[in-house]
Amino acid sequence: MEEILLPLFPLEVVLLPEAPLPLHIFEDRRKEMINECLAAKARGAGQQEFGVVLAKDQEMHTVGCSARIVNVTRKYEDGRLDILTVGKRRFEILLTNEEKPYLRGTVEFFEDDGADTPSDSEADHAIQLFGEVMRRLHQSSEMPIHLPRPYRYLSYRLASPLPLDLGFKQQLLSLRNEPERLRRVVRAIELLIRQLDVLQKARKKAGGDGNAHRQV
Numbered sequence: 001m002e003e004i005l006l007p008l009f010p011l012e013v014v015l016l017p018e019a020p021l022p023l024h025i026f027e028d029r030r031k032e033m034i035n036e037c038l039a040a041k042a043r044g045a046g047q048q049e050f051g052v053v054l055a056k057d058q059e060m061h062t063v064g065c066s067a068r069i070v071n072v073t074r075k076y077e078d079g080r081l082d083i084l085t086v087g088k089r090r091f092e093i094l095l096t097n098e099e100k101p102y103l104r105g106t107v108e109f110f111e112d113d114g115a116d117t118p119s120d121s122e123a124d125h126a127i128q129l130f131g132e133v134m135r136r137l138h139q140s141s142e143m144p145i146h147l148p149r150p151y152r153y154l155s156y157r158l159a160s161p162l163p164l165d166l167g168f169k170q171q172l173l174s175l176r177n178e179p180e181r182l183r184r185v186v187r188a189i190e191l192l193i194r195q196l197d198v199l200q201k202a203r204k205k206a207g208g209d210g211n212a213h214r215q216v
Contacts, residue, residue: 006066006091007033007047008103010055014169015065015087017153019160021052022073025081029101034081037069051091051107054170062093063174066109087156090173113176116152123151126182129189130158136196137163155181164188 009030015021025034033050040046053064067085074082091107098104118126131145147157159172168188175181 004107005097005104006107007037007050008105009050009052010060011052012054012056013052014054014166014173015052015067016156016160016169016173017065017087017090018157019087021067021085021087023083023085025083031079031081033102034083041069049088051105053093054166056166061170063090065090065173110176112178116178117150118154118179118182122179122182123154126154126158126186129186133162133189133193136193155185159185162192
């Protein structure tokens with residue numbers, strides 16, 4: 001396994017592989033970190049990624065996901081940046097390093113133990129349920145779902161846009177078995193569908209408009 005010194009960005013968010021993550025960069029130490037990643041990207045060499053790790057209740061988790069900068073969507077006169085990133089590789093922090101203004105960590109990247117794609121039947125069932133929950137969340141009877149093959153990391157692709165608990169997403173990030181991850185995501189989607197249906201019925205019974213509002 002590869003070990004490198006990776007810039008770390010503790011956030012109250014769980015970044016999953018292949019998931020988009022827009023960020024507003026305003027702290028000086030973060031601006032330095034992101035500008036160094038952008039400079040490495042421009043010259044095509046050096047550390048272009050940084051690691052996003054869940055930090056909550058004064059605790060930083062040791063398993064995170066690296067983020068690659070897709071583009072800078074806005075630059076401000078005072079040096080602030082709006083950037084779009086995407087999740088790339090999972091890692092585990094072995095040691096932390098505070099020699100720079102921003103935190104870095106010696107990390108070890110890891111992959112799944114075994115295949116990272118599900119069977120066709122498992123994928124079809126999960127995608128069907130995903131379509132059902134997305135239509136409920138967006139109150140739309142027609143919402144096309146585009147998930148091109150191959151279904152690598154399908155569990156992450158389904159879980160990322162859903163309003164699921166951070167602890168649950170952190171567990172998914174740490175799991176190294178795609179079939180098990182997908183089973184857990186399917187169970188979470190089934191539970192979410194039931195919760196949304198109960199809320200919808202309660203609103204109608206109370207004489208509301210039937211809209212199920214979600215909070216993320």
